[in-house]
Amino acid sequence: MNAETSSLTSDRIAETLEVLRRVTPRIHCITNAVAQSFTANVLLALGAVPSMTIAPEEVAGFASSADALLINLGTLDETRRVAIPNALGAAQDAKRPIVLDPVFVNRSEIRCAFARDLLTERPTLLRANREEMTALFPSREPFKALGDTATILAMTGAEDQIGASGRTIRLGNGNPLLARVTATGCAGGAVMAAFLAVEPDPVIAAAIGVSVFNIAGEIAAERASGPGSLVPALLDALYMLDGQDVSKRLNIIEQREGARA
Template structure:
């Protein structure tokens, strides 16, 4: 996808963060058991409200009443398989944004096939790394695969790229220590969902979410002694991060 760069700067990120804190959106998260606790705390620290039920008999009501939905495939058991279609259908009917995070589809053909089915529901944002995208779109340029669709792609890694109808953004914030704590990536998907609830522009929302989360990760890593102390420092950084810190640290490529 080689369209012009869309508008994005630290002011946009800070404005969306302030909107999120004022609105306190509820994000319903269908995520894996390893990530649930940390994801909930990340959302709370940021100013959002998590809900986490995966019970098929009630998940539709939770998803329809939430401000955004996260579908994370990090643990694809029978209960989640039954809950995900109900949640997606309810969110779409209520015109609520949803994020698809196809965790480890490159490790499991069954999971990859399921994620490809979910893509037909046109998630607002697909958050994935290069290996996951290569599995979802074998033999294709994943950015070209999204051309002409309504889906925004947030490709994460050492550098992040956000691509949508308005163009492609390249971002370079973050810290290697984030990869030493489980569920940071999964929680990042929930942060994208939270930002989608306060913006009509999915590219700007995804870019703002990645910026805020990764800048907070940098701030936390500077104070942490290792992975064990990174987690509380990250939660504090998400709670305290402000516009000047975002402006000072934002790295666009």
Template sequence: MNLSIAASTQNLSAETVFDLLMRVRQKSPRIHAITNAVAQTFTANTLLALGAVPSMTIAKEEVAGFAESADALLVNLGTLDESRREAIPVAIKAAKAAGRPVSIDPVFVNRSPVRCAFAKELMDFQPDLLRLNEAEMTALFPQRSDADAVISAGTVLAVTGVEDKIESQGEDFRLRNGHPLMARVTATGCAGGAVLAAFACVETDTALAAACGLSVFNIAGELAASRAGGPGSLVPELLDALYSITANDIEMRLKTA
């Protein structure tokens, strides 16, 4: 599905991106991540390197307390086992009741009709942010009107790919940072979704938060790829880049369409 985006990227400057990054580092928000089994460790370390704090329980009997007391909730459907299926609605209800931003990453809904149906049910909660790729977008919203309805309800769509597209009721963005090597490491996209959730904690304009979070993560990926010898060394280099990324790094590398 092609998004019709006006690309109001004039609102995205390197100064704005770094300002939001510094707000994350100063606030050190806690992100409760119900993520997939493959991504848990990498996601937790990504948040820590960024300056945020992870919590990750999926136990139904305690997940509400963790979600409502966190600064944001991330839901990732990468391994949708029974424990996660039961915990996810409980966590979203608790986070919403507490006024916390909720981000959903409907991983591989294009591969599983059962998972896609579950993800569509989650849209009833009106998540603040939905991060997905083009294939997942088409599966979840077969018609353009389906996507428009979700956006009209207040959800920001962050559609990632060679060019990242962010669409909302207000600002829209097109972004072009990142490196192909990032796709050769499992759970990179999942960890990136956690970065977006962290940025949503410090900026009420969710579209701007998503644009800044994606830019920071993808610029860190470029820096990491320039130092890594391959996928095996990309992960530690990416964590180091997130930890040490500077205003100059962002100024030199930020790419908008």
């Protein structure tokens, strides 16, 4: 992969967004009960297709036939606890990208231990905030903790950082109003899964997902009068997002190349 194709640019984001809308990948989401409806609507607005079943007896078929899998631990009930390994194994066998979003592992050692077990299966992407990363890797810097494993890390916050194998992309898009609506972070993980389904470089795919969602969030926040009007504005912004919006707003703080995917 040459230097040009391994870099994040506004043109590359716009081109990949066009590919996603043309391909309409199906993303299977095992997500929390609070986030299910919003996540499905975000994927549809983006141009992807959601499937959401958590039934243990059928989830493997859904995961293996989808184009990517999202595992979100926001409500880790017994049904999801059984369904998640079934879906993860099926997605791995089918060589589908997998996003793990270990929501609130910093609040529950039981959940944290479950997430660590899932990490041994080397999902494509681990998406978490600083507190969740610290809980998973209490004595190590998160971007060093997984060493040379294939898992990409995306640490979200006021500044988003994506990296693996010496590669780092730091991004500064977003708006604080997004944090005033439940499930925006969870839906952002699904957006990242959607781009992993159509972009072969997982670091770039993750960065595109973060950028697209947060740029749409900026646009929505400018149009909204508060959290209640942010949700429809965000769905509209994702649906209407184009290359001009991306070029105007993309905020790359740093992009450092290392070993490439």
